[in-house]
Amino acid sequence: MPVSLSLVKLLWAIGLIITACSALPGQVHGLGPRATGSLSSFIASESPIALQGILNNLGPSGSLAPGAAPGILVASPSTMNPNYFYTWTRDSALTFKLLIDTFIAGNSALQGDIQNYILAQGKLQTISNPSGALSTGGLAEPKFYVNETAFTGAWGRPQRDGPALRATALIAYARWLISNGHTCTVDAVLWPIISNDLTYVMENWNQTGFDLWEEIDGSSFFTIAVQHRALVEGAALASQIGQTCPGCISQAPQLLCLLQNFWNGQYITANINVNDGRSGKDANTLLGSIHTFDPSAACDASTFQPCSDKALANHKVFTDSFRSIYTINSGIREGTAVAIGRYPEDTYQGGNPWYINTAAAAELLYDALYQWNRIGSLSVTPISLAFFQDFMPSITTGTYASSSSTYSTLTAAIKAYADGYMSLIEKYTPSGGGLAEQYSRSKGEPLSAFDLTWSYASFLTAIARRSGTVPASWGEAGSSTLPSTCSASVANGPYATATVTTFPAGTPASCPVANAVAVTFNVIEPTVIGETVHLSGSISQLGNWNTAQSIVLSAQHYGGSNTVWFGTVVLPAGTAFQYKYFKTESSGSVIFENGSNRAYTVPTGSTGVANQNDSWQN
Numbered sequence: 001m002p003v004s005l006s007l008v009k010l011l012w013a014i015g016l017i018i019t020a021c022s023a024l025p026g027q028v029h030g031l032g033p034r035a036t037g038s039l040s041s042f043i044a045s046e047s048p049i050a051l052q053g054i055l056n057n058l059g060p061s062g063s064l065a066p067g068a069a070p071g072i073l074v075a076s077p078s079t080m081n082p083n084y085f086y087t088w089t090r091d092s093a094l095t096f097k098l099l100i101d102t103f104i105a106g107n108s109a110l111q112g113d114i115q116n117y118i119l120a121q122g123k124l125q126t127i128s129n130p131s132g133a134l135s136t137g138g139l140a141e142p143k144f145y146v147n148e149t150a151f152t153g154a155w156g157r158p159q160r161d162g163p164a165l166r167a168t169a170l171i172a173y174a175r176w177l178i179s180n181g182h183t184c185t186v187d188a189v190l191w192p193i194i195s196n197d198l199t200y201v202m203e204n205w206n207q208t209g210f211d212l213w214e215e216i217d218g219s220s221f222f223t224i225a226v227q228h229r230a231l232v233e234g235a236a237l238a239s240q241i242g243q244t245c246p247g248c249i250s251q252a253p254q255l256l257c258l259l260q261n262f263w264n265g266q267y268i269t270a271n272i273n274v275n276d277g278r279s280g281k282d283a284n285t286l287l288g289s290i291h292t293f294d295p296s297a298a299c300d301a302s303t304f305q306p307c308s309d310k311a312l313a314n315h316k317v318f319t320d321s322f323r324s325i326y327t328i329n330s331g332i333r334e335g336t337a338v339a340i341g342r343y344p345e346d347t348y349q350g351g352n353p354w355y356i357n358t359a360a361a362a363e364l365l366y367d368a369l370y371q372w373n374r375i376g377s378l379s380v381t382p383i384s385l386a387f388f389q390d391f392m393p394s395i396t397t398g399t400y401a402s403s404s405s406t407y408s409t410l411t412a413a414i415k416a417y418a419d420g421y422m423s424l425i426e427k428y429t430p431s432g433g434g435l436a437e438q439y440s441r442s443k444g445e446p447l448s449a450f451d452l453t454w455s456y457a458s459f460l461t462a463i464a465r466r467s468g469t470v471p472a473s474w475g476e477a478g479s480s481t482l483p484s485t486c487s488a489s490v491a492n493g494p495y496a497t498a499t500v501t502t503f504p505a506g507t508p509a510s511c512p513v514a515n516a517v518a519v520t521f522n523v524i525e526p527t528v529i530g531e532t533v534h535l536s537g538s539i540s541q542l543g544n545w546n547t548a549q550s551i552v553l554s555a556q557h558y559g560g561s562n563t564v565w566f567g568t569v570v571l572p573a574g575t576a577f578q579y580k581y582f583k584t585e586s587s588g589s590v591i592f593e594n595g596s597n598r599a600y601t602v603p604t605g606s607t608g609v610a611n612q613n614d615s616w617q618n
Contacts, residue, residue: 039419042426043463049433050456051102054095057453058113059146064451068146071116075143076437076449082349084437084449086143086151089124089162090212092117094291095457097169101464101471104176114173115503121166122193122498123148131158135495139163139200140209156210161223163197164230165291168474170194171233175472178240184511185504187241192498195243198234199493201227202247205255206488208273212284213342218274221262225288225304228255232479235613242609244520246564247491249613252479256302257486263310267317270343281321282343283357285314286364290461293367294476299379302480306367307375309384316387319361326353326441328428335390335413337361337420339428339439349448352438355425359458362421365414366465372411376402391417422462435459485526513573514608519600520568523581525593525616527555530586533565537579538597541569547582547590576601581616593617 057077059068064077073092076084096117103110125134129150132138140158143151170193174186205227211220235248262268262285270282289304289311299307304314316334321344323329329338339353340361346352372378379399380388388395391413392406400407428444429435435455436446464470521535536543536550543549553565565581578597582590595617603610 039423039426043422043466046426046429046433046459047463050435050459053433053435053451053456054099054453055113057451059116065146069120069148071113071118071120072146072148073117073453074146075454076452078449078451082449084452085146087146088143090142090159090165091454092121093162093165093169095453097165097172097471098457098461100169100172100176102460104172104472105469118170118173118190118193119501119503120148121170122501125193125196126497130155134196134497137200137204139197140204142210142214156214156217158209159212159214159223160201160204160207160209161212161220161226163200164223164227167194167197167201167230167234168226170197171230171237172472174237174241181511183241186237187243188500189498189503191237191241191243192496192500194234194237195245195493196495196498198231198245198248199495201230202251202491202493204490205251206258206490211271212287213348216271216274216276218271218276219258220284221259221268221270222284222288222291224255224259224262225292228252228259228303228479229292229474229476231255232476233474236475239611239613242518242520242611244522244566244611245493246522246566247493249522249524250564251489251491253483254487254489256479256482259304260302260482267314268304268310278343278345279321281318283318283340283354283360284343285318286357286360289314290360290363290367292474292476293470294473295370295374295470296473297371297476297480298375299371300476300480302482303476305371305476306364307371307378309379309381311364312368312384312387315361315364316390322353328353328441328444335417337417337424339424339441339444340421341438341441349438350441352441352447353428354438355429355435355452355455356437356458358421358425359455359462362418363458363462363465365418365421366462367470369411369415369418370465370468370470372407373402378407378410418466422466425459513604515573516570517573517602517608517610518568518570519602519610519612520566521551521553521579521612521614522564522566523553523614523616524564525581525583526563527565527583532584534582534584535567535569535579536582537577539571539575539577541571542577542579547584550582553581571602573602573604581614 056062056064057074059065059072060070065074068074072087073095075086075088075091079085099110100114124144127150129138129141130152131141140160142157142159145151170190174190177186208218210217212222231248231252235245238245261272268285269280270284289306293306297305299305301308301310304311320334322340323338325344326339332338340357341353377399380395380397391410428439434451436450437448437452439446525533533553534550536545536547551567553567555563555565578599580592580597582592584590593616
């Protein structure tokens with residue numbers, strides 16, 4: 001361990017003594033009486049405590065994060081039994097996604113911390129570690145010391161969810177920057193970091209790795225779900241800023257294919273491609289659904305949206321598995337909230353309920369309620385029937401409009417059910433408001449690591465969904481259809497060290513405008529050996545419809561049925577034209593795609609690059 005970490009431990013120990021002497025019950029004491037009369041009043045009092053709990057664990061000035069570099073988020077101040085005084089890529093990304101959403105919602109004080117985090121992640125990407133270097137697997141290293149050096153001890157590695165989650169967090173901030181006229185900053189500062197993470201995902205998604213609990217080496221539902229999301233929104237961001245990510249386009253459908261294999265007919269199996277001797281009932285699956293929740297989505301079972309029949313059936317099977325194993329859950333009937341752990345077979349630190357997972361059980365239901373209310377109805381299918389029967393035993397399959405009494409009865413009961421999980425958090429939170437990792441299965445007192453960053457973040461995301469505050473859509477509606485052919489393909493992409501290591505002071509209101517724009521055309525079209533895809537159009541740069549003068553596209557990122565052919569053409573800004581794709585066969589014959597001619601206008605006011613993403617018209 002580096003010498004500086006010894007100082008960190010000493011400072012932490014001194015701080016713990018001061019804290020204990022000051023009698024801050026939220027951090028070091030057990031349960032105490034709470035002066036609150038309702039869940040709403042608890043939420044109002046706990047919310048600022050939770051946000052401050054996160055900031056206390058954030059370098060460089062967090063009171064419980066001595067020695068942490070700027071933007072480095074400590075998992076917990078605990079340094080013994082267990083020692084969580086590290087920064088985890090996953091935990092940090094999930095927490096900063098919350099902080100970025102909170103910033104976008106109006107808390108401008110968080111922007112400096114967000115920018116510090118982004119720059120710190122760019123640096124961590126370059127740190128060689130036991131998982132590898134930047135381009136050889138190092139992005140999947142789970143944790144680092146808080147002074148931004150590699151942890152070299154034995155650990156469950158690689159963990160392939162971290163790059164995807166980090167990309168998602170940075171994409172959220174990138175969208176805010178773009179909407180506020182700062183596209184140049186996205187292109188210079190954020191995109192190189194995001195692009196590295198997307199490349200890692202597209203190259204490694206079909207490799208096994210350790211799950212989010214760092215115990216099982218297999219294929220994890222949570223990991224595959226968040227990887228799919230990252231590639232979908234990564235492709236959209238690339239197009240928005242004039243970059244390219246053809247591997248995002250070709251591999252996202254294949255991830256969606258793999259995601260279907262986790263459904264076993266009754267519930268979502270947390271891990272596949274491994275024989276772990278477990279039931280597969282795991283909070284991994286709830287967390288996967290809530291972190292790929294799209295407020296604009298339908299109740300799509302292919303992406304396991306919270307309101308889908310498979311997500312609801314899984315919620316019931318998973319939560320019911322804890323009713324008989326924890327003393328504090330004794331006698332609580334189905335359809336009523338219970339304390340929730342990681343998985344029923346868990347023995348870590350005694351195998352107790354976790355605040356993270358209890359909050360997740362509530363959040364999934366709040367998400368579902370939001371989606372039903374937006375859609376204007378809910379559907380009961382044979383798969384989800386048992387879930388709904390907990391609240392209305394006489395319910396039958398069918399679709400119930402929001403104007404119906406059945407809808408009102410069900411949603412009111414499910415809202416109360418979700419609130420029950422949050423009330424359990426209230427019940428088992430110390431009077432000072434500090435959230436540990438776990439609480440006792442027998443008595444409910446806090447256990448394991450104290451002031452756990454992820455616990456605070458989970459509480460805050462759950463109450464945000466309860467209030468109807470939701471994140472932006474990630475594009476699920478356009479990415480929930482399974483491809484015609486599934487394959488274990490991969491795509492290659494670029495890796496590059498992020499060279500811009502500061503954010504510009506006084507970010508300009510707009511970017512320099514280019515007179516000529518490099519437009520990259522991407523089209524998905526499966527081909528066979530000997531076939532080549534071309535681009536032809538109504539302007540001279542595209543051959544004026546002369547196939548002999550067309551643009552020959554490249555299939556460097558070959559992906560089977562989702563092969564992306566692409567090519568870049570420099571065109572004057574504002575040019576309007578028509579175009580179409582065609583294939584040449586080994587015989588020399590030309591086959592144009594069906595349908596009408598496509599139309600395109602080269603964007604004006606751009607930074608000089610643009611993307612057009614298409615699918616072959618059959």
